[in-house]
Amino acid sequence: MNPFEYIKSINDTKKDIMVDDVAEKGYNPFIINRNFSFFNDTVLYANEMNRFHHLDHRLQFDFFINIIKKKKRWSKWIKPQDINNLELIKQHYGYSNDKAKSVLELFNNAQIEELKRKGLKGGRTK
Numbered sequence: 001m002n003p004f005e006y007i008k009s010i011n012d013t014k015k016d017i018m019v020d021d022v023a024e025k026g027y028n029p030f031i032i033n034r035n036f037s038f039f040n041d042t043v044l045y046a047n048e049m050n051r052f053h054h055l056d057h058r059l060q061f062d063f064f065i066n067i068i069k070k071k072k073r074w075s076k077w078i079k080p081q082d083i084n085n086l087e088l089i090k091q092h093y094g095y096s097n098d099k100a101k102s103v104l105e106l107f108n109n110a111q112i113e114e115l116k117r118k119g120l121k122g123g124r125t126k
Helices: 003-013 021-025 027-037 043-052 059-067 086-093 097-104 109-119
Strands: none
Touching: 003 027, 003 059, 021 059, 027 043, 027 059, 043 059, 086 097, 086 109
C-alpha cells in the first residue's frame, strides 16, 4: 500500500485499512505527518505525532483516523527549485549547494556567460 491510501482513508473514507502486519509496515509516518502539516486544522495533530514518533504505526493511524474530521484536503507538495547556473558555479569554484546558492546572485549575465565559455571542454555539440 502506498502512503496516499492511508491519507485518503484518514481524510475521506474513514475506513480502517490497516488489517494486517503488511499494511502496518506500509504505513510511513513521515509522509503522513508531512501531509497533515499543510493544513490549519490538522497541523497540531501532526505535531503531536512528531512528538510521539516512537509509537507503533497502528497507534498513529488510529489516532489520526479517530481525531481528524472527515474533509477533502488536497495540496501540492513543495519540491525543491531547480536553479539555473547553480551547477556551473559549483563546478567552477568547487562550492557546495548552499554556498553556490548564496553567491549566485552576485553574478551578472556577462559573468555567467564567461563561466560557461571557460567550462567548455570541447567536443561536438548537438
